[in-house]
Amino acid sequence: MPVAKHATMLLICAATLVACGKPEPGAPATAALTAAQIQAALANAPPVVPVAVAAVPPEHQNGKRVFDKTCGLCHGAGVGGAPRPGDKANWAPRIAQGMDTLYRHATDGFSGATGYMPARGGAAVPDADVKAGVDYMVSLSR
Ligand code: HEC
Numbered sequence: 603m604p605v606a607k608h609a610t611m612l613l614i615c616a617a618t619l620v621a622c623g624k625p626e627p628g629a630p631a632t633a634a635l636t637a638a639q640i641q642a643a644l645a646n647a648p649p650v651v652p653v654a655v656a657a658v659p660p661e662h663q664n665g666k667r668v669f670d671k672t673c674g675l676c677h678g679a680g681v682g683g684a685p686r687p688g689d690k691a692n693w694a695p696r697i698a699q700g701m702d703t704l705y706r707h708a709t710d711g712f713s714g715a716t717g718y719m720p721a722r723g724g725a726a727v728p729d730a731d732v733k734a735g736v737d738y739m740v741s742l743s744r
Contacts, residue, residue, distance in 0.1 A: 658738075665738025668731045672723040677739060683717030685743070693743035704740065708732050 658666045669677070669687075676684035685692040696704060707714075709732050711721035722732055 662738045662741055664731065665734035668727060668735035669738050672725045672727055673735045673739065687739040687742040690743055693740065697740055697744065704736050705733050708736050
């Protein structure tokens with residue numbers, strides 16, 4: 603899960619800093635992180651998707667489920683050039699192609715200017731769920 607991975611990396615960075623940083627003269631070298639340091643590192647972790655999805659409307663609940671399970675692997679953090687939901691400038695020309703084209707590209711796969719979109723996100727996602735995933739991302743990106 604991207605958030606957990608990110609937090610883990612932060613913790614590793616923080617631990618490395620504490621372990622390898624030069625201690626103040628006279629201060630005892632500390633190798634362990636305090637609970638407060640760990641909490642601060644977690645609190646400062648930037649969100650993977652900087653979009654506030656406060657409440658997901660009922661018609662996009664299924665799309666969010668599909669997104670969380672499959673599409674978000676790439677689209678959540680923009681992996682491999684995948685457009686992130688909420689990145690309106692990136693989505694505008696895609697949306698302008700029309701929903702049918704977006705559904706087709708998501709279902710059949712699509713090689714574009716920024717990367718490669720695998721058919722159905724590379725998983726056995728049924729047609730209706732692929733469409734729901736597209737609808738969900740588009741709803742956040744208009
Ligand atoms: C393995 C990574 C990956 C996964 C998983 C993935 N995508 Fe994509 N997707 C991409 C990339 C990369 C692009 C951008 C391709 C380009 O424009 O060059 C893209 C583009 C798209 C587009 C825009 C197509 C267009 O015409 O501009 C849609 C819609 C889309 N994905 C839907 C989905 C849906 C729905 C899912 C989940 C079922 C999903 N994607 C899962 C990588 C992924």
